[in-house]
Amino acid sequence: MELRQFGPDDLDDVRGRVEILNAASAVDSPWDHPATESDERGFLRFGWDKEPMLAFVAVEDGKAVGLGEYSTSEWDNKHLAWLGVVVAPEHRRRGYGTQILEALVERARGEGRSSVGIDAWESETAIAFATKHGFERKSQAINRRQTLADIDWTTVERDREQAAAATAAYELVRRTGLTPDDELSALAGLTAAINDAPTDDLDIEDEVFPPERVRDYEEAQLGRKQALFRIVARHRETGELAGHTVVAVEEERPWIGHQHDTAVSPAHRGNRLGLLLKADMMLWLRADQPQVLTVDTWNAESNDHMIGVNKALGYQILGRGLQFQRDL
Numbered sequence: 001m002e003l004r005q006f007g008p009d010d011l012d013d014v015r016g017r018v019e020i021l022n023a024a025s026a027v028d029s030p031w032d033h034p035a036t037e038s039d040e041r042g043f044l045r046f047g048w049d050k051e052p053m054l055a056f057v058a059v060e061d062g063k064a065v066g067l068g069e070y071s072t073s074e075w076d077n078k079h080l081a082w083l084g085v086v087v088a089p090e091h092r093r094r095g096y097g098t099q100i101l102e103a104l105v106e107r108a109r110g111e112g113r114s115s116v117g118i119d120a121w122e123s124e125t126a127i128a129f130a131t132k133h134g135f136e137r138k139s140q141a142i143n144r145r146q147t148l149a150d151i152d153w154t155t156v157e158r159d160r161e162q163a164a165a166a167t168a169a170y171e172l173v174r175r176t177g178l179t180p181d182d183e184l185s186a187l188a189g190l191t192a193a194i195n196d197a198p199t200d201d202l203d204i205e206d207e208v209f210p211p212e213r214v215r216d217y218e219e220a221q222l223g224r225k226q227a228l229f230r231i232v233a234r235h236r237e238t239g240e241l242a243g244h245t246v247v248a249v250e251e252e253r254p255w256i257g258h259q260h261d262t263a264v265s266p267a268h269r270g271n272r273l274g275l276l277l278k279a280d281m282m283l284w285l286r287a288d289q290p291q292v293l294t295v296d297t298w299n300a301e302s303n304d305h306m307i308g309v310n311k312a313l314g315y316q317i318l319g320r321g322l323q324f325q326r327d328l
């Protein structure tokens with residue numbers, strides 16, 4: 001088996017990647033939106049915030065049988081490489097997953113990393129594979145979807161009214177696209193509040209968010225053809241940014257929305273700003289992007305506050321993701 005690195009302009013390999021991702025998803029996570037060539041190309045080019053992963057295809061006898069992914073950051077967590085291994089369903093249990101994983105772990109060792117992580121949809125297969133390779137289960141997260149046609153909008157409007165009454169000290173500012181330059185530093189400070197979301201037993205450091213990284217994230221998403229909708233709560237008296245929430249809407253499939261960060265800074269917590277921001281986002285999307293049918297979100301299963309808000313807003317569970325980690 002050959003493990004070959006490829007990039008966004010290697011179109012045959014991108015196509016092969018999409019085929020394997022979709023074949024795997026039909027078995028492992030049938031609720032997932034299918035991968036598309038253009039989204040995968042964008043993701044391989046821009047990543048989440050301009051630190052795209054290295055992508056590999058495993059080839060045997062000229063046929064793509066599996067995928068490898070290798071992600072690191074220059075901003076923080078330099079001890080860590082996050083890995084991905086996917087084997088096409090018809091080629092499983094023949095040792096390909098092991099060969100791909102071992103090559104990625106070797107790469108991490110060669111770079112002097114002291115830890116590797118990997119994630120998977122919850123299944124006996126993934127747990128057995130991870131355990132066999134010395135990984136321990138460290139965290140779990142739930143993927144939920146909001147189907148906007150099923151939403152009881154009277155409740156959402158009432159939630160927003162009640163939360164707005166409790167948070168009269170704040171104004172909501174709606175923004176599309178890039179954050180204005182003069183607000184980027186304040187937004188970077190607020191973005192760091194996401195570090196208070198639980199990470200369970202994972203050996204990871206807080207992420208750092210200098211303004212350049214926040215800009216990189218915004219430009220990467222726009223580069224991937226994801227339209228950005230952000231609502232910021234500003235404290236009227238001090239002008240401080242107290243909270244924000246971001247939803248990305250795909251340009252290629254404009255009926256699909258993805259919830260990105262929602263965070264309230266520590267000094268402003270406990271005022272129902274989380275509910276206010278998210279309810280306002282729903283009402284904004286309904287008015288401005290009525291073609292959006294669903295919004296998907298991920299939360300650590302232990303994140304009671306955010307999950308409480310999401311349940312109140314009609315999110316339904318799709319599946320559980322597991323994060324494993326191993327020291328090198």
Ligand SMILES: CC(C)(COP(=O)(O)OP(=O)(O)OC[C@H]1O[C@@H](n2cnc3c(N)ncnc32)[C@H](O)[C@@H]1OP(=O)(O)O)[C@@H](O)C(=O)NCCC(=O)NCCS
Pocket residue numbers: 024028085086087088091092093094095096097098099118119120121124125126127128129130132324
């Ligand atoms: C997990 C996955 C990558 C394994 O790929 P694979 O090529 O089938 O793995 P291997 O053949 O190298 O299996 C290695 C060992 O893992 C364990 N394992 C793999 N699949 C298993 C299953 N369905 N049930 C029980 N154990 C399993 C076994 O110990 C196996 O060794 P053995 O065959 O000698 O008993 C593949 O099932 C997959 O792509 N799943 C979806 C993506 C995913 O979950 N990736 C991350 C996993 S942490």
